[in-house]
Amino acid sequence: MTGQEIVFTLLGIVAVGSALLVVTTRQLVHAALWLVVSFGALAGGYLVLTAEFVAWVQVLIYVGAVVVLLLFGIMLTRAPIGETADLDSGNRWVAAGVAVATAAVLITVLVMGFRDAYTPLEPGGGSADQLGASVFRTWVLPFEVLSVLLLAALVGAIVLSRSDIGPEHEREDG
């Protein structure tokens, strides 16, 4: 085991463990905060894999924006702050079975398929310099389409969340 593998294993344990806490904790706000730990550990994993720019984007967008949005959603739906007993539905054992089966199939296939796949990690491959050059040279058309998609999502979120626009009968419901 090289040093990189040890560091990645530790970060992976943190990410998977906090992800487990996200799906098993009984407090809604704690789930959002464990999500921060999981995404942060995953950003560290991207750094080990020499994908620096993706790591910083992960910190900015996931840890910064998505978790704050989720906390806003928890606040606006007036979720109880303390422990709540009914966060899990009745089919949790079936769900656990499906999840274990998914993990078994994926890990078996991936480990058998990439048994002798080694990659040397050389720094500089995922810097903002190289990634920016390839985004704005090769992938510029998907980039522009993505900005249109973001605009559409923004307009859609505004239309959905405003109550004073929309069809007549919905306005009467208030």
Add this chain to the structure above:
Amino acid sequence: MHLAYPLVVAALLFSIGVYGVLARRNAILVLMSVELMLNAVNLNLVTFDVWWRDRLHGGQVLTLFTIVIAAAEIGLGLAIVLLVYRNRRMIDVDRLRDLAEEPDEPGGPEGAAPAAGDGGAEGERTGERVL
């Protein structure tokens, strides 16, 4: 670095996300589990980009695109959850059963059709009666 380490971490994260989507009742927790699954896919994309040493960096650029799409998805998803909360006063995905078929319902499809057409208040009343 052996490729199995990131691949196993990604597979575990994905299956934890599957468990969360299936087992959680609160709609916001379901959205969080979807984010976990998207992160597992991102880890796979970055891993294979590093492995193939792609000159165009297709894997990492696609990871950035996936992150942006996930942000758009979480914004729209939360807007929909807030709309459901405004109409129903709860966001339990187990109890949002207006579209489910009820074989023992006396009205049958004739009774269900006007409820779907009326929207908001009528649909909520039908949902409570079914429960």
